[in-house]
Amino acid sequence: MTYVAKEAVSSINSNPAFSKKNGIKCFLLSMVIALSSCGSSRVYQGKELAIAYLNNSNAQHNVREQEVTGYxxxxxxxxxxxxxxxxxxxxxxxxxxxxxxxxxxxxxxxxxxxxxxxxxxxxxxxxxxxxxxxxxxxxxxxxxxxxxxxxxxxVPSWCDNHQLGDKVSMTKLSGSATLTVASGTLSGITDRPRMTDSFNEKAANNGVEPNSMLDEPVNFVLLHRNMQGGFSGGAMFSVNNNCVTGISSMVASFNDLAQPQRYESVKEALNRKYWSQNSKVLAFGIPTKTILQYAKGL
Structure with a gap:
């Protein structure tokens, strides 16, 4: 489902099925991740994720990806x-x-x-x-x-109809108007993961303590390459659907996860031979549903 401008906020009030529908969607996607550790599905999910990552990372940045800068x-x-x-x-x-x-x-x-x-x-x-x-x-x-x-x-279109494997683009503008583009592959929608104590302490010094937000839903994206600071608060733009799926909140290495076993599909993908060795980095974003809910009445 795609939402545009003011309709993005008002649709939550006018469409009572929104919360139920999207709650089910987020639950099912979370279950896919959780169940990916069981039997052959673990291998299948990891393989599919790795292939999507490979295809997305090999694709050249295009005009559509840079359009997010205007949003x-x-x-x-x-x-x-x-x-x-x-x-x-x-x-x-x-x-x-x-x-x-x-x-x-x-x-x-x-x-x-x-x-x-x-x-x-x-x-x-x-x-x-x-x-x-x-x-x-x-x-x-x-x-x-x-x-x-x-x-x-x-004002961009906001959407919640993204799927695992979608290509996500992120951009930032410096004070001198130079553009930096990063991209990744949407790998799940789940609760914010528990991070290692050392990572949590470092993040807390920068104004965000992830281990105090464990019940909050996040999009997580496997980056095609590491990205530096300055993207925070920017759009996570679905190239496949031409809409914003959330905003950037945190970047971390897979090794910073305190419970990596919860992400078996990601681990499986990381272990595949065509996975880039310097791309084991995750970007976590706040999803559209949360953003629009808290925008009501402002």
């Missing part, structure tokens, strides 16, 4: 009058923008940030947006433009 904004603000903090955000409506909470961890509700739209080589003039909600336990935050409205075509 994002660059968020920046200063702390102590000197250090600039930046991240990405995605419009939910023409005025409401969602980002990862740890991007704005230094701020309190009511404070302002600068928001810029952009494309390769060009950023718009900064406009002000007010922080209207923070949810650290979900790594979600929302900003509202105070005096400006985004153009209608800057």
């Amino acid at each position: 994002q904004v660059r968020i920046s603000y200063q702390i102590n009058g000197s250090t600039t903090v930046s991240g990405m955000g995605v419009p939910v409506t023409e005025r409401l923008i969602v980002t990862a909470d740890h991007v704005v961890r230094n701020l309190t509700v009511g404070q302002s940030v600068d928001v810029q739209m952009g494309e390769i080589g060009k950023l718009s003039k900064p406009v002000a947006a007010q922080l209207v909600m923070r949810s650290p336990e979900k790594d979600l935050a929302y900003l509202k433009l105070t005096q400006h409205v985004l153009p209608r075509n800057a």
Whole structure:
């Protein structure tokens, strides 16, 4: 199912089957992952995931993948009058923008940030947006433009009809408007995994403590190559369906998982000979359903 602009939020109220339908979908996808450790299904799931990964990683970045840049904004603000903090955000409506909470961890509700739209080589003039909600336990935050409205075509379609094996693209814009593109293969929708103590401690120092959010649903994507910081809060864009499936929250190595046995299909894929040795990296994102639920009433 695909949702557009304001209809993305209002559809949850107008369609009572939304929660039930998508709850069942997320449950079934989680069961696929859990059951993949049983008998031949473990080998089948791992093989299929590895093949999808291979096909997706060999495909060249195309125009559609870079289109996601037009559906994002660059968020920046200063702390102590000197250090600039930046991240990405995605419009939910023409005025409401969602980002990862740890991007704005230094701020309190009511404070302002600068928001810029952009494309390769060009950023718009900064406009002000007010922080209207923070949810650290979900790594979600929302900003509202105070005096400006985004153009209608800057608001992406949001969708929840992605499937395992879909190619997902992520981009970020620097302060100099250079574009960095990352991509991966959607490998599951499940509860946020427990991480090792060392990883959790390091992440907590950066504003997000994953082991305090274990009941929260996440998309997880096997990256085709490692990606650096700056993608947080940006769109996870389904290339197959031309829509946003969630926003980026955290990147981790498979070895950072405290319970890797829960992800047997991923482990099976990692063990296959055509898996790139430097691509054992997972990106975790907050799914569309959660984002739209918390956007209601803002």
